Amino acid sequence: MSALDLINPSSGLYRKREPVFPRVVNGRFRRLKWAVMALCLAVYYITPWLRWDRGPWAPDQAVLVDLAGRRFFMFDIEIWPQEFYFVAGLLIMAGIGLFLVTSAVGRAWCGYACPQTVWTDLFQHVERWIDGDRNAQLRLNAAPWGAAKLGRRLSKWSLWLLIAMATGGAWIFYFADAPTLARQFLTGTAPFVAYATVAVLSFTTFTLGGLMREQVCIYMCPWPRIQTAMLDEKSLIVTYRDWRGEPRTQGVKKAAASGEKMGDCIDCSACVSVCPTGVDIRNGPQLGCINCALCIDACDEVMAKLNRPRGLIDYLNLDDQKRERAGGQATPVLKTLLRPRTLVYFGIWASIGLAMLFTLGERTRLAIDSAQDRNPMVVTLSDGQVRNGWTIKLRNMESRPRRVALVMSGLPAGSLWTDAMDRRDAARSVNLQLAPDATTRLHLYVAAPAGQAGETGFTLVARPLDAARGTRDAREAARTLKFVRQ
Amino acid sequence: MMTDHKPGVDEATGTSFVGHEWDGIQELDTPLPRWWVYIFAATVVFAAGYVVAYPAAPDTDGLTGWSSHRQLAETLTAEAAARAPRLNAIAATPIEQLPANPALMRSAIEGGRAAFKVNCVQCHGAGAAGSKGYPNLNDDDWLWGGDIASIHTTISKGVRNPDVDDTRFSQMPAFADILSKGQIQQLVSHVRAISGQGKPSPAGAALFAENCASCHGPDGKGMREQGAPNLTDGIWLYGGDRATLTETIAKARYGVMPHWAGRLDPVTIKMLAAYVHSLGGGEANPPPPPIATAGGANVGP
Numbered sequence: 210m211s212a213l214d215l216i217n218p219s220s221g222l223y224r225k226r227e228p229v230f231p232r233v234v235n236g237r238f239r240r241l242k243w244a245v246m247a248l249c250l251a252v253y254y255i256t257p258w259l260r261w262d263r264g265p266w267a268p269d270q271a272v273l274v275d276l277a278g279r280r281f282f283m284f285d286i287e288i289w290p291q292e293f294y295f296v297a298g299l300l301i302m303a304g305i306g307l308f309l310v311t312s313a314v315g316r317a318w319c320g321y322a323c324p325q326t327v328w329t330d331l332f333q334h335v336e337r338w339i340d341g342d343r344n345a346q347l348r349l350n351a352a353p354w355g356a357a358k359l360g361r362r363l364s365k366w367s368l369w370l371l372i373a374m375a376t377g378g379a380w381i382f383y384f385a386d387a388p389t390l391a392r393q394f395l396t397g398t399a400p401f402v403a404y405a406t407v408a409v410l411s412f413t414t415f416t417l418g419g420l421m422r423e424q425v426c427i428y429m430c431p432w433p434r435i436q437t438a439m440l441d442e443k444s445l446i447v448t449y450r451d452w453r454g455e456p457r458t459q460g461v462k463k464a465a466a467s468g469e470k471m472g473d474c475i476d477c478s479a480c481v482s483v484c485p486t487g488v489d490i491r492n493g494p495q496l497g498c499i500n501c502a503l504c505i506d507a508c509d510e511v512m513a514k515l516n517r518p519r520g521l522i523d524y525l526n527l528d529d530q531k532r533e534r535a536g537g538q539a540t541p542v543l544k545t546l547l548r549p550r551t552l553v554y555f556g557i558w559a560s561i562g563l564a565m566l567f568t569l570g571e572r573t574r575l576a577i578d579s580a581q582d583r584n585p586m587v588v589t590l591s592d593g594q595v596r597n598g599w600t601i602k603l604r605n606m607e608s609r610p611r612r613v614a615l616v617m618s619g620l621p622a623g624s625l626w627t628d629a630m631d632r633r634d635a636a637r638s639v640n641l642q643l644a645p646d647a648t649t650r651l652h653l654y655v656a657a658p659a660g661q662a663g664e665t666g667f668t669l670v671a672r673p674l675d676a677a678r679g680t681r682d683a684r685e686a687a688r689t690l691k692f693v694r695q
Numbered sequence: 696m697m698t699d700h701k702p703g704v705d706e707a708t709g710t711s712f713v714g715h716e717w718d719g720i721q722e723l724d725t726p727l728p729r730w731w732v733y734i735f736a737a738t739v740v741f742a743a744g745y746v747v748a749y750p751a752a753p754d755t756d757g758l759t760g761w762s763s764h765r766q767l768a769e770t771l772t773a774e775a776a777a778r779a780p781r782l783n784a785i786a787a788t789p790i791e792q793l794p795a796n797p798a799l800m801r802s803a804i805e806g807g808r809a810a811f812k813v814n815c816v817q818c819h820g821a822g823a824a825g826s827k828g829y830p831n832l833n834d835d836d837w838l839w840g841g842d843i844a845s846i847h848t849t850i851s852k853g854v855r856n857p858d859v860d861d862t863r864f865s866q867m868p869a870f871a872d873i874l875s876k877g878q879i880q881q882l883v884s885h886v887r888a889i890s891g892q893g894k895p896s897p898a899g900a901a902l903f904a905e906n907c908a909s910c911h912g913p914d915g916k917g918m919r920e921q922g923a924p925n926l927t928d929g930i931w932l933y934g935g936d937r938a939t940l941t942e943t944i945a946k947a948r949y950g951v952m953p954h955w956a957g958r959l960d961p962v963t964i965k966m967l968a969a970y971v972h973s974l975g976g977g978e979a980n981p982p983p984p985p986i987a988t989a990g991g992a993n994v995g996p
Binding site (some may be wrong): 596 | 822824831929
């Protein structure tokens with residue numbers, strides 16, 4: 210594919226897709242890509258099937274986004290909607306992590322871990338398996354439609370569709386108990402939204418990974434723009450060492466005989482033919498290049514055959530390009546990685562992570578919310594005392610029933626009782642049974658002798674009765690309330 | 696200025712002009728976008744079908760027979776059907792057994808909360824806190840009884856309601872015609888004394904025993920059969936200061952309340968009783984003796 214001129218678009222900003230038939234290639238970066246792909250797919254497909262015992266009161270799925278129950282389970286961590294800031298923190302970490310990775314190793318996300326890249330890669334392997342390598346694919350593409358071509362196309366599309374459905378199918382298992390949903394899905398009793406989600410994701414996976422491919426990166430995705438803006442002179446990018454390769458020489462012996470100046474590039478187009486997005490890296494850094502480094506592997510193969518040093522195409526940052534062009538040596542990779550910018554990004558990223566871990570360890574799984582009765586706020590009782598009322602919500606975020614005492618501290622002559630009690634049994638504290646992993650709602654009354662008008666603050670403490678003192682389980686939840694006398 | 700002349704063709708675009716010119720500016724006869732024309736045609740076709748299928752002209756029904764009135768009626772019927780099991784359960788439960796069924800009671804309280812907002816807030820206030828002459832329903836002081844059955848009776852039959860034979864009824868005499876101004880002041884002093892607001896008045900106590908004790912009880916703790924308020928507690932329906940007490944004794948009080956049986960359906964009245972009972976002063980059933988019990992003036996039904 211020739212480069213799209215975005216600066217001076219004389220023929221519009223969109224170019225119809227020219228099919229890309231990348232050749233298979235082997236080498237260190239291809240192996241890395243295999244590993245990352247296997248890891249990403251394995252994590253995506255296996256995670257919902259992992260089990261995690263949380264006792265009888267909570268689901269046993271290790272990772273579960275329970276939208277209906279408004280809970281997010283991730284192994285030992287359970288997040289309530291009130292704790293959504295943990296998710297926000299994770300998203301911020303993901304953002305800063307992307308800054309970190311981009312400033313250190315360039316568009317590594319695009320080249321290795323992006324789902325678009327991973328699934329396109331997977332689809333291209335299926336393509337090679339059915340149709341053969343690049344040359345066979347080119348021939349088949351040019352061939353007229355016949356039984357053989359139709360057969361190959363249909364089998365390729367069916368395999369793609371199966372993968373696409375498996376992709377959508379895995380997604381829904383994150384939102385419900387996977388084995389149950391799988392059974393329901395296959396017997397046709399799953400909720401409509403499950404089928405709709407699978408249908409939509411199958412369609413997008415098939416279209417984006419099978420048909421649109423690099424067009425997604427070039428026309429749809431904001432990351433290439435953002436990532437390109439975040440690169441600096443010290444970020445690793447895939448570079449063609451033009452000072453070593455130029456002038457390109459195709460007839461090596463003839464050129465040697467005639468004594469022409471001769472670069473290392475023999476213009477064999479191996480780098481272009483393996484490129485999954487169809488760019489020519491020798492034109493320099495460009496939007497279409499996802500920095501997957503397959504051209505490095507292809508070029509290294511050729512250089513090895515020619516007995517020339519590897520790395521005519523290589524990861525090289527802009528500073529080192531300048532240095533090498535002037536005859537100097539590239540800086541060691543470690544020195545490039547450990548520079549103020551990456552260290553600051555890492556510092557911010559790690560601090561957020563540590564702060565979240567600390568908060569996660571220190572959080573109390575018991576909480577009180579209160580809303581004071583406003584109408585009427587003050588009720589005079591027949592014995593002359595005044596009464597205030599509150600709607601109290603006690604959140605027991607543990608996956609087990611709990612016994613707590615609701616204790617008042619302050620307001621010395623006051624007494625409390627709940628709507629389930631008689632005032633005759635009012636006291637300074639009341640014992641409650643809290644349902645597991647649920648909010649218990651009750652109406653609380655507090656009465657105290659009438660006195661001077663005004664507000665008296667007191668503290669309402671929820672004290673666990675089922676945990677040893679000093680343990681994390683015994684942590685109290687407290688809330689300051691205002692007792693109002695007319 | 697506008698001129699008309701034969702339409703020509705614009706060289707730059709190859710599109711013909713419409714033929715009008717305004718001060719040298721001509722309008723191009725650019726065709727409508729194809730997608731727009733297709734959608735327009737599709738809407739015309741759709742509209743034709745829509746007019747036939749739905750009631751488009753007055754006094755027509757349309758082929759589908761749909762109408763917004765019918766849809767509303769169906770929605771309301773479906774709502775009523777959804778509520779029916781709970782309403783039937785409340786209807787089948789005797790009022791004094793309602794608190795023993797927490798789920799049903801909660802349901803009744805919420806229904807009562809809605810009915811209260813429509814029918815009761817005009818006198819008792821949005822928070823049921825009442826005002827002078829209209830009792831606060833949040834407290835633990837009840838003129839005619841605070842157990843759920845008594846509350847239910849009061850709501851059903853009203854208070855001093857001329858249209859109901861067995862309404863809650865009692866009548867306090869206006870003592871201005873019976874006692875002298877001085878005697879009334881002595882009585883006021885006694886009531887102030889037993890409610891902890893003043894010094895004892897032996898003369899007032901004698902007058903009280905003679906004129907008031909038959910309804911308010913010998914020690915002034917009231918009598919619920921008569922709707923006679925407890926004069927010793929901290930709650931005053933009209934006020935416990937000297938001026939208001941003087942007015943109350945001299946002119947008497949005659950608070951009335953509408954009856955709701957026949958005006959609201961029996962289930963709504965039960966739900967209102969449940970709601971009022973839930974406001975914090977509801978008493979157990981049968982009602983227990985009052986908290987600071989001393990005399991036998993206050994006897995349950």
